Amino acid sequence: MNISSPGKFGETIVDRNETRERMNEQQRKKMQHEFKIYMEQYFKRTLGKSVTTTKINIVEDMLIIRGEGFLTEPEKFIVRTPRGKDAIRASRMHVVEQHIVDNLPYFEKRLGAKGIHQAYEVEAENDYWMHIIVFDRVLTV
Numbered sequence: 001m002n003i004s005s006p007g008k009f010g011e012t013i014v015d016r017n018e019t020r021e022r023m024n025e026q027q028r029k030k031m032q033h034e035f036k037i038y039m040e041q042y043f044k045r046t047l048g049k050s051v052t053t054t055k056i057n058i059v060e061d062m063l064i065i066r067g068e069g070f071l072t073e074p075e076k077f078i079v080r081t082p083r084g085k086d087a088i089r090a091s092r093m094h095v096v097e098q099h100i101v102d103n104l105p106y107f108e109k110r111l112g113a114k115g116i117h118q119a120y121e122v123e124a125e126n127d128y129w130m131h132i133i134v135f136d137r138v139l140t141v
Helices: 025-047 073-078 084-111
Strands: 002-007 010-015 018-021 053-059 062-068 115-123 128-135
Touching: 025 053, 025 062, 025 084, 073 084, 084 115, 084 128
Parallel strands: none
Antiparallel strands: 002 010, 010 018, 053 062, 062 128, 115 128
16 A cells, blocks of 8 residues: 555545545544534435434544434333334334435445445434444545
8 A cells, every 4th residue: 555645635545556535634524514414404304303413423444423312202202111112213223224225325425435334223212323334445544
C-alpha cells in the first residue's frame, strides 16, 4: 500500500491499482452530521415520526447508526405487556430491515465504499436501535 499526497478528502491511498481517498477529521464530522440529518428526514418521511436521538459515527471502516426514542405512544404501552416486547421488536426489526434496503446504496455512494458486513438490533424495551455497516475499505485517516 502506498500513501501519496493529500487529496480533497485527506490522504490518498493506492491499493490494488485503485485510488481511494480517506476522510480527515473535519470531513468525517461533516459526513456524520450529513448522515444524521439524512436519517432523521428518512424516518420522518417514511414513518411520520423521527427518533428523539440519532447518533452517527464513522470509525475506520465502519458506519455506526444509533437511534433512541423511535416508539409511538401505543407501542410504548404494548412493549410493557407480557408478549408486547417481542411483537414490537419484530415490527421494528422490519422497519430496520427496510431502512437497510432503502439507505445502504446512499451510504455506499457517499462513502465510495461497498458495505460487506452488517449487524442491526432493536431493543424495544429500551426504545433503542442500531445498525452497523462494515465497508470494504478504511474510510478515515
